Each structure stands twice: as structure tokens, then as C-alpha cells.
Amino acid sequence: MNAFKFLLTFLLLAGLALAAGSCSKKADPNKLTSELLPVADNPLVSFHILLKVGSANDPAGKEGLGQLALGLLANGGTKTLTFQEITKRFYPMAAQVDLAVDKEMSVFTTTIHRDNLDKFYALFRDMLLDPGFREEDFNRLKADQLNFLEKTLVGNMDEEFGKDILNLALYEGHPYGHQEAGTVESVKSLTLDDLKSFYKQNFLQGNIVIGLAGGYPQGFPEKVLADFAKLPEGRTPALALPQPQAPQGLEFVIAEKQTPATAISLGFPLAISRADDDFFALWMAVAHFGEHRQHLSLLFQKIREQRGQNYGDYAYAEHFIQGRDKFPATNTCRRQQYFSIWIRPLSNSNRHFVIRQALRELRRLVEEGISEERFNLVRTYLLNYTKLYAQTLGERLGWQMDSHYYGYQDFLAEVQQRLPQLTREDVNRAVKKYLNFQNIRIAIITQDAVKLRDDLVANRPSPITYANPNMPKEVLDEDLAIQVYPLEVSPEKVRIAPAASFFQKPGLPQQ
Amino acid sequence: MLRVFALTAALLLLLGAPLGLRSQGSKVFPYDTKVEVLANGLKVVCVPLSNPNIIAYYTIVRSGSRNEVEPGKSGFAHFFEHMMFKGTKAVPRPAYDDYLTRLGAGTNGFTSDDHTVYFVVFAGRDNLEEVVKTEADRFINLYYDEETIKTEASVIEGEYYASVSSPERRLAELLRDTAYEKHSYKHTTLGFLKDIQDMPNQYDYSLLYKKRFYAPDNSILLVVGDFDQARLMELVKKYYSPWQSSNYQLVTPVEPPQNKAKRARLAWPSKTLARLAIGFHGPAFSDEKIDKAALDLLAAVAFSNSSPIYQKLVIEEQKCQNLFAGFPDRRDPSLLTIGAVIKKDEDLPAVEQAVWQELERLKTELVSAELLSDIKSNLKYSLAGGLDTSDGVAGTLFFYISLTADPGSVNKLFDLYDKVTPADIRDTAKKYFTLPNSTTVTLTGGQAQ
Numbered sequence: 009m010n011a012f013k014f015l016l017t018f019l020l021l022a023g024l025a026l027a028a029g030s031c032s033k034k035a036d037p038n039k040l041t042s043e044l045l046p047v048a049d050n051p052l053v054s055f056h057i058l059l060k061v062g063s064a065n066d067p068a069g070k071e072g073l074g075q076l077a078l079g080l081l082a083n084g085g086t087k088t089l090t091f092q093e094i095t096k097r098f099y100p101m102a103a104q105v106d107l108a109v110d111k112e113m114s115v116f117t118t119t120i121h122r123d124n125l126d127k128f129y130a131l132f133r134d135m136l137l138d139p140g141f142r143e144e145d146f147n148r149l150k151a152d153q154l155n156f157l158e159k160t161l162v163g164n165m166d167e168e169f170g171k172d173i174l175n176l177a178l179y180e181g182h183p184y185g186h187q188e189a190g191t192v193e194s195v196k197s198l199t200l201d202d203l204k205s206f207y208k209q210n211f212l213q214g215n216i217v218i219g220l221a222g223g224y225p226q227g228f229p230e231k232v233l234a235d236f237a238k239l240p241e242g243r244t245p246a247l248a249l250p251q252p253q254a255p256q257g258l259e260f261v262i263a264e265k266q267t268p269a270t271a272i273s274l275g276f277p278l279a280i281s282r283a284d285d286d287f288f289a290l291w292m293a294v295a296h297f298g299e300h301r302q303h304l305s306l307l308f309q310k311i312r313e314q315r316g317q318n319y320g321d322y323a324y325a326e327h328f329i330q331g332r333d334k335f336p337a338t339n340t341c342r343r344q345q346y347f348s349i350w351i352r353p354l355s356n357s358n359r360h361f362v363i364r365q366a367l368r369e370l371r372r373l374v375e376e377g378i379s380e381e382r383f384n385l386v387r388t389y390l391l392n393y394t395k396l397y398a399q400t401l402g403e404r405l406g407w408q409m410d411s412h413y414y415g416y417q418d419f420l421a422e423v424q425q426r427l428p429q430l431t432r433e434d435v436n437r438a439v440k441k442y443l444n445f446q447n448i449r450i451a452i453i454t455q456d457a458v459k460l461r462d463d464l465v466a467n468r469p470s471p472i473t474y475a476n477p478n479m480p481k482e483v484l485d486e487d488l489a490i491q492v493y494p495l496e497v498s499p500e501k502v503r504i505a506p507a508a509s510f511f512q513k514p515g516l517p518q519q
Numbered sequence: 520m521l522r523v524f525a526l527t528a529a530l531l532l533l534l535g536a537p538l539g540l541r542s543q544g545s546k547v548f549p550y551d552t553k554v555e556v557l558a559n560g561l562k563v564v565c566v567p568l569s570n571p572n573i574i575a576y577y578t579i580v581r582s583g584s585r586n587e588v589e590p591g592k593s594g595f596a597h598f599f600e601h602m603m604f605k606g607t608k609a610v611p612r613p614a615y616d617d618y619l620t621r622l623g624a625g626t627n628g629f630t631s632d633d634h635t636v637y638f639v640v641f642a643g644r645d646n647l648e649e650v651v652k653t654e655a656d657r658f659i660n661l662y663y664d665e666e667t668i669k670t671e672a673s674v675i676e677g678e679y680y681a682s683v684s685s686p687e688r689r690l691a692e693l694l695r696d697t698a699y700e701k702h703s704y705k706h707t708t709l710g711f712l713k714d715i716q717d718m719p720n721q722y723d724y725s726l727l728y729k730k731r732f733y734a735p736d737n738s739i740l741l742v743v744g745d746f747d748q749a750r751l752m753e754l755v756k757k758y759y760s761p762w763q764s765s766n767y768q769l770v771t772p773v774e775p776p777q778n779k780a781k782r783a784r785l786a787w788p789s790k791t792l793a794r795l796a797i798g799f800h801g802p803a804f805s806d807e808k809i810d811k812a813a814l815d816l817l818a819a820v821a822f823s824n825s826s827p828i829y830q831k832l833v834i835e836e837q838k839c840q841n842l843f844a845g846f847p848d849r850r851d852p853s854l855l856t857i858g859a860v861i862k863k864d865e866d867l868p869a870v871e872q873a874v875w876q877e878l879e880r881l882k883t884e885l886v887s888a889e890l891l892s893d894i895k896s897n898l899k900y901s902l903a904g905g906l907d908t909s910d911g912v913a914g915t916l917f918f919y920i921s922l923t924a925d926p927g928s929v930n931k932l933f934d935l936y937d938k939v940t941p942a943d944i945r946d947t948a949k950k951y952f953t954l955p956n957s958t959t960v961t962l963t964g965g966q967a968q
Contacts, residue, residue, distance in 0.1 A: 102900035269680035316673030392623020476669035
């Protein structure tokens, strides 16, 4: 039955792609492209309207412009309807438009029941193609964006704050090097005219991919494409991305605030992305080392399970946003990637120990690679787990779009082909080629920052204690090695700044 | 071509997919559910779907923080959820991790006021027996020693730390602690910090907890997706029959009526948006009595993003970044909460006053039939939007099953929504939204560090 269903989907897909006269491959780069995934028996319809423009395209001094301008489309009125009126009309349909802005792409997503498709689409189309640029919407969203930067991110969500500090540290002076929401200074300077200019310069056919999935009626994609084809042809010139500066040794950035728990994120730029053949091998190694929120993760086993230090510890071979459940979100593709480790908040008293532990484990990974047993386990895991990545309509559409971005027909099918061909040696070779344990940027949110710096620089022993008086001997023995594991930390490479000083201006705060 | 159309029709019948919610007679939850009960009391709810090759296997234990009725035991249901991943003598922890890893399953547990739920979502019906066998084993034969519980207790403290910077978490703790006098809803699922810190010493209690609540007569299996019903039941009977029922009768304290308004305030150590939460003691979930259904609709009438007060405070005057109402479904009477995130501290009193004015208006004015119809439509389409995968169906249905043990509750509730009239909304507003029945908590920021 599933084979028949696949055939049916394939036939419809092929027919509609032809009928729409558009496909993402070999298209005129100045014209619209589309990604269609018809599923005739599904009562829902998902839209992913992707714009190949992200925060990296924000002009200097206007960081956060893309987020605010696109936010105004997703959460503002049209020329004929106020946002209040749109909200009222959306309500009976349980409709909403979500927006995600990443470094090099942004996406408007929504899923609607096909009962409401025509009514919803008429509103959605006008939001994107006939926006009102209303002063009151602008003021509301600008204030929200400023509050997010000044209060929420810095004061209310340390886990995300830590990841954003790492991003600032990894990409100083680089187009990726600011929070998608910008800085307090830049957002304050944005005007409604800036947003109108952004729209005019970037809402061009060649920047847009129309993604549609589900049980839409015949002829619907053609209608959507015809509407968006009224946008001017053209595209935003490709952004030149310099190589991010490689860390020189261990480089710390500490945001200081009063807190009972320390949040830690660390990493370095990678010269590889999902588009590269070596990615599969590196991805396997990183899954072994720190698969997101899975027991498989070695860091999770060592830091949480054996020692109860915190809620979890993970590592990533590319930028990772958690989507539904624990699965990766889609439509956050980038040309340049980074490796990272995420240590969830832990007691301040154990921070030095865990920094040592994470770096020591990374060293062991680089020097020793992974065992044959772990290699086989990780491969089996990934072959099965990735079958769950694309379940909802939106996920299926998102993975289809991302596959094409990175040059694959179907990345998840590619996984099933490639992984069985890899050897442990391939994985360990990729580890040696792309990972390192000496040149790393480390972002920390904690209190008593000077003490931490001094402890790090002096390589002071950092023993820890446990509630359990009968900890296993092998754990205690390993602790003896961890607590004195030497780190080469120069005082000038430990930058300390008050938490409230982050995101005020571009880059990291000055000391 | 004819064959393709015939195939489509067959698929629709097989999936039971709704042709449209407007279709006469269609149920909001459209799938057939099959229920069987084992001799030991274990209820099994099955929803077979031809969803491509994915099975969602949920174990619902009808025990959550509601069951933490003894002093010093707050947070224990959640703590025990962690212990459920520690393995058995037959399948010790490393082997259990190994099984889940090889299966490549989406798996986790989560705890709420009324339930603790464990799910394994996996590909391939060939794996069904291994999942049934291994899950049954851990529910029947869970084994851990005193050392294990001590280490895991510090993980819980770490989980507390993970959200320590969240004002919502702290405000929710304060609201419950202030509003309730006796009922175990007084604490959040994570529990009071002092009780979390005492968890390393609770080994004996953990054994008692398991005996009382982790029993077939307090649990329900929910299996959704691509499997054969007869084969599933054969496996369930084989592996779950040895599970001993507990017959334990939980008595939750009755919360006395609140006769005087309460207030509390929280200072935040750094810059933050201000928060307001007003809680009112409300009814328990029911798919038969009109009160809770009317309140669900009332929450939307008054505080959804299309409501007049939301439009005024969030969109027009822009005093609030957000405004919302949460009237959660709970087995025992629980709090109806109205919350606001406020941009300037000085606007907090005005926002509070505006919320009260809206509530007073609802006690006298009748809601228009058109608005009520829009809200019922929203609730139906919101539910339908989450039903396109095995996991989505299970993730929706488990919640209603945990409340009543009846998979039919979801459609009964929506039938009840259809019966709610504007007068019902006015009457429930009068009944519950009184000053003496209210608890107000606020949070405002201090100086940035």
C-alpha cells in the first residue's frame, strides 16, 4: 500500500511540477522557483515561503533590519486590512503565520486546513505581496525586538544567551556576527523607510522559493506562482562570505550576572557543510560525541548520567535549531558552518571541572577517534532515527527544500545510501581533519567571573563532590585526572563583560 | 487513471481522513479507536493508521504532581520519571540505552499535574515486538539501587537550573503556592527546591511510589500507527500480563473555597518585562458538565489574539507584549489563569484593571453568536492541524485519555462545545471571576547586574 501511495504521490508531483512550469532545478535565477509536495489524501496544506535573504544581508549599522522588516509582513497589516482585522479573520481558521530568520535565509511557514485554503491564502498573499507598512505595526514590533535584546535574551533565557554569545565570538567582523534581531543601537535607528527599502530590494522573484505541501487542489500552485510572479524579477547579489577568523588557542568570553547556574557553549568554525562528502563521516563522529538530547551522546553519558552535573550535554556538526520534539528544524541552511558543544546550566561550583571535562573529552575524540563498536551503533542509530525526521507535512517539505539547497535530490535517502558505505577509518579521518581541541571559543554566563578567569589561568585544581557517597571507582579515578587537566589559558584571552552590555552594539562588548 | 482515483478513495477510507470539518456528522477526532482491557486492568487503546511505517507507542501513567500529597514529596512524579530510564535486571541501563539507540526511536518521558507519559516513536512494524517486550519489562521489573537515585537527584537539580533564568517558571511557582492551601496542585511539576534537594534520601519512598502508581490499573497503553491490531494485542497480553495491579486509592486533599483575594510579588534580579498573573479557582475537567467547556470558550472570547482586550492592550495601546488565558484541563479543580507580559512596570496597574473590566463585562453582556461560532471553529481547526502523523494523533489523544481514561472524551468535549450558549458563558463568568476567588501575582525587574 505504501508503494502505491508513493507512486500516486510521485505521479501527482510530476504532473503538478510540469503544470506549474517551474521547478527548483535549472531555473532562471532571477525568477521564482517552487518546491511542491502534493499529498492528495491529506486534509492540510503547508506553506514554506522561503526568502534567500537573512540577517547576514543586514547592512552595517542596520543589524536586525531583516528580522524587523519580515516581522512586519508576518505580523502587520496589509494595504487594505489592519493587523487587527487579519487576526480576526485568521481566528476561526486557527491560522497563524510563523517567521524564522536565519543568517542566509528566512522562511514564512504555516499549515492550514484545506477547508479554509482559499480564504486564508487571499490574506496571506496580501500580507506578503501587498504589505501595509503601517506606522503602528512598526512601532509595536520594533519595541518587541528591542525588549527581546535588552531584557528577554539577556535576562530570561541563559541557555539561548550562551549560544548567542558563542555566535558573536565565532563570527566577529563577519556577516554572521550579529544576533538575527540586531543590536539595541541598530534597531533603535531603524525607520519605516528602511523597512520599505529592504522590501523593495529583497522581495524579488529570484530570492523566493514557494514551498507547498499537502492536499491542495489542482491548479492551486499555479495560482500562487502567478501571484508571486507579479514581483519584480531579479535577486539580491550573492553575499561574499569571508572565512571566519580561526580561534588562536582557548578564547573565553564571559558574560557576568548574578546567577546560581553557569551556562556554557563552545565551538569553532568548520570548513565543511552538509553539501560536502565528508559531512556524513563527521556527522557520525559528532553524533557519537554529543547527539542532541539522546542517551547516545558521550558527553551526556559522562557529564549527566555518570556525574549528575546538569540536564544534558550535546555537540553539533552544523548549526542546530530544535524543531518538533527533538528533531532538527529545517530551512536554516548556511554556506558556512561551525562545530559546537552545548553544556546546559550547572552549579557554579562545578563550572571549572566541567569545562575541563568537555575539552578533555574532545581531545580524546580527536586523538583516539571512535571505536568499531560505537561506529556500528551510531550508524544503526542514524539510519533509523533519520526516518523520523520528516513526519509532518511541514517537515517533509522543509527537508525537500533543504536537500535541494545542499545539492541532493533527497538528503534523507542519501543518508540511507551513504552511511552503509562508510568505515570507521572514514569517520576518524574526518575527525582529525575537521575537529581540534586547542583552538576554541568558549562562551560562559556566570557570576564571579574574575575568579573563574583566575582559576582557569592558574590551572587551579577543580575537584567536585557528590551527594552519592558510593560513586563508582572508575568515575572517581577519572575525576582525579579531570580536576587537574591542564588548559592553556592566557589572561588576555579571557574577556569579561556584564551580561547587560551584550547586544548593545555590534560585536562583543568592550571590556 | 481510474485506478488512481479508486486508490485515493480507498486510502481515504482506510485512514478515516476527514474530508472536511464542515462535512455533516464528521467528528473532530476522526479516527476509530479500539479499546481492550487486560485481566490485570491495563487498558490498551489502539488507533491503526497507514501512516508510512511509523508507530507511536505511548504509556500513560495516571500519576503526576497531583499524586504528591505527602509533605516533602513535591516533584516526586517527575523524579520517578527519570528513574524509569534506569533499566531492569534483564535489561540493565546500558542495554536499555543500546536498544533505544539501535531502534533510532524518538523517545522521552514527561510529567504534568495529572500524568507521566513515556513515548517511543519508531519506524518499522518489524520492531513492534521488541518495543512491547522492552517497555513491558521496564514497567514491571524496573530496578535501581540507592546510589543511582542519589546521582539522578542531582540531575533534577540541574533541570531546575536549566530554567532558573525563566520568569514564567518562577511566577508559576509563586501563583500556585499562593493560590492553593491544601491541594497538591500547590506546587509545580518540578517541585519545591527544598524537596528536590532532599531527593537523594528518598530511595525507600521511590519503591513505595512505584508500587502504588506504576501499576496496570493506573496505566494506559496508547498505540497509533502502522501495525496489525491482532498482532499487537497478542504481544501486549504476552508481555504485560504478569504486571500486578495495585488497587491503591489516592485521596487528594480537597481545596477549601477561597473567600478572600490574595496577592504576592516577585522581584527579578535583572532587567525584565513585567509579568502579571491572576488565578481563579475553577472546575475540574469534564466532558459532561458544561462549566469547563464554557470556560474554554470564555478564555478565547476574552483573551485570544482576536479579542477586544488583546487588540487594545497588545496591538493598539501596546502596553503588553502578550496577553493570554490558560484554563487547563485537570482531573481536580484547578486554576484558571490570565497572564500578561507588560512592557513598562508603571502600566501594570492599568493592565490589571483592564483585565477586571473585561471580566466584569462578560458577566453582564452576552457574547455574539457569530463570535462564539468563530471560537468553536478555531478549537476544531486547532485540533485538526495536529493530526497528520502517528505521533500527532497520539500526542493529541493521550491527553484526553489521561484525564478520563476514555478515548471518546475528545469528541464528547467538542460535542459539548457545540452546546455552549452565550448565556452559559455569562453565567460561568459570574460564577468564577470574583475578587475573593482571585490570586494575583506580579513580577518586576530590578537593576541590571
